[in-house]
Amino acid sequence: MTAVAASLGGCSSSDGKADAAASPSGSGSASPSTSAAASAPASPSAANSQAPSSGQSPQSTRTWPDVSTVIMKWRDQPRGVAAPDAEAVHAKSVGLLNDAETRYGSEKGSKCWPERPTSLTELCTGNAAKAAEAAKTSLSLIAHENQGSFATLRANADKVAKAAGFYESRSCGTAPAGQAERDACWDAGWTVAQAYPLLRDGFNAGLQAR
Numbered sequence: 157m158t159a160v161a162a163s164l165g166g167c168s169s170s171d172g173k174a175d176a177a178a179s180p181s182g183s184g185s186a187s188p189s190t191s192a193a194a195s196a197p198a199s200p201s202a203a204n205s206q207a208p209s210s211g212q213s214p215q216s217t218r219t220w221p222d223v224s225t226v227i228m229k230w231r232d233q234p235r236g237v238a239a240p241d242a243e244a245v246h247a248k249s250v251g252l253l254n255d256a257e258t259r260y261g262s263e264k265g266s267k268c269w270p271e272r273p274t275s276l277t278e279l280c281t282g283n284a285a286k287a288a289e290a291a292k293t294s295l296s297l298i299a300h301e302n303q304g305s306f307a308t309l310r311a312n313a314d315k316v317a318k319a320a321g322f323y324e325s326r327s328c329g330t331a332p333a334g335q336a337e338r339d340a341c342w343d344a345g346w347t348v349a350q351a352y353p354l355l356r357d358g359f360n361a362g363l364q365a366r
Contacts, residue, residue, distance in 0.1 A: 218270070218339070218342070219271075220269075220270050220271070220342075220346045222263070222264070227353065227354065227357045228357060228361075230307075230308045230357075230361040230364070230366040231364070231366075233366055235364065235365040235366060236304055236305065236307050236365050236366055237302050237304035237305040237365060238305065238365035239298070239301045239302065239305040239306060239362060239365075241301075242305075242306075242362050242363050242365075243363065245297050245298060245301075245306075245359070245362065246359050246360070246362065246363055248297055249294065249297060249355070249356070249359040252290070252293060252294070252297075253290070253294075253352050253355055253356050253359075256286065256290050256352055257352040259286075260283050260286050260287075261283070261349075262349065262350075262351075262352045262353060263349055263350060263353065264349075266280075266283060266348070266349035267279040267280045267282075267283050268280040268283050268284060268287075268323075268345035268346070268348040268349045269345070269346070269349045270342035270343075270345055270346050270349075275341075275342060275345050276328055276329065276330075276331040276332070276338065276341055276342070276345070277329055277331065278329040278330075279329075280323065280328070280329060280345055280348070281323065281324060281328070281329035283348060283349075284319075284320040284323040284324060284344075284345070284348045285320065285324070287316055287319075287320050287348045287351035287352075288316065288317050288320035288321065290316070290351060290352065290355060291312075291313040291314075291316040291317045291320075291351065291355060292313075292317070294309060294313050294355050294358070294359070295309075295310070295313050298310075298362070305362065305365070306358065306359075306361070306362040307361075307366060308357065308358045308361035308362070308366055309355065309358025309359055309361065309362055310358070311358070312354040312355060312357060312358040313354075313355060313358065315347060315354065316347065316348070316350075316351045316354055316355065319344045319345075319347035319348050319351075320344075320348055320351075322340070322341075322344040323341060323344045323345060323348060326340065326341060326344075328341035328344065328345065
């Protein structure tokens with residue numbers, strides 16, 4: 157377990173005086189955070205994002221929902237393949253995700269949360285890499301399991317990895333100038349900010365053979 161948690165090692169850089177958001181939400185349990193969000197963002201309530209002022213980080217007037225509409229939806233699905241060692245796998249995930257969440261932040265405490273000034277900076281790029289690493293490590297914990305088990309975890313890990321890959325491949329950390337590109341980067345960052353709640357939700361679902 158020490159080796160697993162260590163794979164996420166390193167600490168995030170300070171945001172500087174512009175960054176004054178809340179601390180990470182998940183530090184003590186494997187229960188999903190009540191403010192976690194899904195990896196496929198819903199349509200925001202506000203229509204547009206304002207253009208960045210010269211010399212300032214771009215700020216959005218869109219809103220991203222705090223509460224996911226899909227996390228824990230697995231409770232409504234029929235049971236799938238049960239993993240005989242689901243409890244042991246779940247136990248390993250607790251330290252892994254709690255440590256990562258404490259180090260790099262989560263949800264509004266993440267440097268990738270769209271409404272933070274760090275959202276389109278290299279600080280988020282670093283967090284995206286750590287989220288992708290957490291998704292990969294999470295899947296490694298179930299590599300020996302039947303492919304039909306841990307369906308929610310597999311799907312959520314894929315969402316996290318794709319969002320992190322998009323953020324990096326589109327150079328979102330350089331604050332792209334185009335409005336559409338910024339919106340797409342903010343959406344990817346929003347998913348990255350939900351990485352640890354999404355992965356935790358997947359491990360919890362696995363206990364119920366979903």
